[in-house]
Ligand SMILES: Nc1ncnc2c1ncn2[C@@H]1O[C@H](COP(=O)(O)OP(=O)(O)O)[C@@H](O)[C@H]1O
């Protein structure tokens with residue numbers, strides 16, 4: 001397992017305690033996807049993992065960005081194992097988990113399964129690889145309360161396979177039309193691929209709530225009109241300079257800026273996703 005990181009020393013901020021009830025059904029697997037890159041998927045995946053960890057929910061974050069994985073970089077950890085070792089058949093998926101901030105159930109930490117950083121060796125990963133990873137994540141679900149798959153940008157078959165393998169699909173967009181178009185394309189393709197539940201939308205880096213809400217309304221209207229489904233609003237996250245400050249410091253925002261607007265907005269997203 002990795003050496004303790006600076007994140008392991010951080011004091012937990014006072015986030016709203018929301019004691020989980022004993023789970024009867026298997027834990028939901030949530031895919032965080034987007035179509036367009038750079039919209040904040042990895043930041044949101046890490047932030048949700050921290051929030052759920054601090055709520056006492058055992059959480060596993062799987063960095064499914066097989067080409068340019070970077071959740072480990074945002075967290076400043078150097079995992080000894082990653083998805084590359086799993087796909088090569090060297091280790092099982094559960095052996096690739098690295099505890100972050102003490103791991104689940106301790107000081108509000110969680111487990112991370114890292115993608116393959118740096119080399120881009122898995123950039124040509126196939127949909128079958130994604131299917132194997134999804135099966136492995138599903139097998140691990142009895143051991144967790146929440147499982148998050150941070151999916152790479154794009155709409156290729158690998159991305160679609162991850163999205164279809166999840167119980168909840170969260171599509172992240174910004175206010176920019178290219179991000180909205182790519183979010184729509186991803187929703188359309190996953191619908192054609194037979195996803196059951198309507199997806200959730202997060203509008204990230206919104207200038208304000210009103211503008212973020214307009215983006216959701218536009219996207220939801222297009223999906224309703226052309227695809228016959230209405231995505232649900234998971235939340236609006238406002239643009240906040242403390243996000244990039246946290247990423248530069250390689251610390252989760254819940255540690256670096258516990259009072260920030262972006263964390264407050266992300267808490268609402270976690271609540272919305274907890275609600276169903
Ligand atoms: N709410 C936000 N406010 C300000 N900047 C943000 C916000 N969310 C994300 N960012 C910026 O967007 C960049 C890309 O985020 P990242 O999580 O790596 O995106 P993705 O995983 O979708 O490629 C980050 O480096 C960060 O600076």
Ligand SMILES: [Mg+2]
Nearest residue numbers: 041042065070
């Ligand atoms: Mg990413």
